[in-house]
Amino acid sequence: MLGTFSEGIQEHGITESVSNNEIISLVPNPFVFQCKNCRVIVGDSFQWVTNNEKLNLITLQAxxxxxxxxxxxxxSKSLEDPGSAFYVLSCKSCKTVLGRKYITTLCKLDSLRGLYSLDASSIESYQLGTSLQDGERPSLENLPTLSSLHLQQLKMEQVILSFNERITDLEEDLAMLEDLAF
Incomplete structure (x- = not known):
């Protein structure tokens, strides 16, 4: 179980004040997502929005x-997303069904609506910067789990929220200074 947003943040020791060095250490090498059948590239982690473990989905912006x-x-007639309307996503190269683009969802699945949700069992991922030596075979042990990717996402969300708070405070201070100047 992933727990709530704040539990995930607290569990990984992220506080409100995050330095630039910490931000750099939170950003891993990007991932490329490929069709599991023909291995054509279908997306990358730069477009990552969220994931849903119950539905086994990784959701991207593009x-x-x-x-x-x-x-x-x-x-959908599934117990996890009953009544949700979606379009099927498939690979043009091999016609493999890759996921769904939800149009309507239950409230609890609002984060998936209008985005591209790939079924984790229909794709493979490759992390850039992890090349193999000649003759080596890739190990499935090194692939990230949905849980670990979700935790990385939680960390980045907290960093963004922290920056947003700082910017908001600076804008308010600037507005007060401008009011005093006039």
């Missing part, structure tokens, strides 16, 4: 042009 969005609107 995908490559190799991913096709069906024209037929489907209605």
């Amino acid at each position: 995908l490559t042009e190799i991913v096709e969005v069906s024209a037929i609107l489907m209605i």
